[in-house]
Amino acid sequence: MRLPGPRGPISTALFAWLSGEPGPVPSPLTDLLDALPQATADARSDEDVQISLWVCYGLTYEGFDGVDERWEWQPTLLAVRGALEAVFERDLLAEVQVPADLTPDKVPAFLMERCGATSPAAFLKFMQQEATIEQFKELVITRSIDALHEGDAHTWGIPRVNGRAKAALIEIQADEYGGGMPGRLHAELYAILMSELDLDPEYGVYIEQIPAAALVLHNLRSFFGLHRRWRGGILGNLAATEIGSSLINRHFSEGLARLGGSKKSRWFYDEHILADAVHEQLAAHDMCGAFVADYPAEWDRVVIGALATLSVRALFARSVVDPWAAGATSLRELAPV
Known part of the structure; x- marks a missing residue:
């Protein structure tokens, strides 16, 4: 590259x-x-x-x-x-404010409630019911810079934590990497999705078209993952990614099916519908809850990581929907497809 x-x-x-x-x-x-x-x-x-x-x-x-x-x-x-x-x-x-009444013991419940309720509902509904195939391809292109490295930044958190939090993180990551089975890594499933949509699955090939609002999703994970002082942040980021993911990916899968997308093209989304229904409980309670118990001085970093993730996710959704509403492309320039 x-x-x-x-x-x-x-x-x-x-x-x-x-x-x-x-x-x-x-x-x-x-x-x-x-x-x-x-x-x-x-x-x-x-x-x-x-x-x-x-x-x-x-x-x-x-x-x-x-x-x-x-x-x-x-x-x-x-x-x-x-x-x-x-x-x-x-x-x-x-853009982040930790609630004044939030205490460490309430972090798992807070994550489940906040991260499960703040998905950009209008955006998901649009992708499910109204998006054209060209718009769907744009979304796949903009998310590729993050999805083709799915799981990698979170893996940097493994050596930074211990005990039950480490075990839960490893369990989630094992699924992200397809249980060790070649061809089933979630990043590989995303490459299949791109190929099925006649897009180039090589990492970074569309970088010139991908706007800052999409780059920030990946950069946020890299920032948290590469800094030990933000180890709670990378766990919060993962929790915000997993919680509510089943619903999000169901909307995407149904939207792609409406457009005639093959079962193979929807594999990436359908895999997350199943896996993340389990992951969200692991992430909130076994991973973040255990981390907060083991590292009580860093509990707010978990919350900040989750809330920052929701904030940039909303920024990204606006960067896609607003140009579409104006009849324009969400890419920096029209990508070859």
Whole structure:
């Protein structure tokens, strides 16, 4: 996978820097990062910030052609990533408020109630009853940057926790990876979905068309997963992903069936209808509940992780529905399909 095209001054300077030997931060990039807190109003939807973070995190996933692998842990690049993450974290927390009356013992019940009740209902209904096949393909394209790496960021949480929380996390992740059976990993099922819709299932092939509001879904998981101090956040993110997922994926499966989608194309959604009905209880009680009991000083990180996930999910839904309502594409430009 090659580096994507830049989307602003930061990514322009960053990508040019990454194309060379690991070394000190160029002064123009330093100046841009120093001004970033004042220059961006909301890093969650900032195209320049999100594509830059996606590339920084991408070095820890599959890497990029022509980019020296030593960049992954190069201290100067970590400093750049840290500056980007600072504004990202600032704007994530600005949208999250932990209820004043919430106590650690109530976290599992809170997660089940809040995460199960805040799915973008109008968006799901539209996909089930009204979306065209072209719109469905757009959704599949925008979600591909996250779904083709499904489970990977959450796996970074495994060595960071112990006991019942670790066991529950491993149980959920085992299902995400198809129980160890090649061809049944959820990421592989998503690739099948893309192929059945005549889309290219290669990771990152549509990156130029994917907007910041979709990149942020993946970047949020990478941010939580790569920072030990946010180990509660990655668990909260997983809980918010699993709770209510059965209903969400049922809407998608029924919508695709309405459009004539084959059973094979709906495999990804149908697999989640079954698996996540079990996962949501595991995630809320056995994973998050146990983590809160074992690490009481970090209970609010679990809640913040879940609420931040719901916030960026709503941002993503608006980024898709609003252009469609105006008769436009939700992609940055029309993707070849």
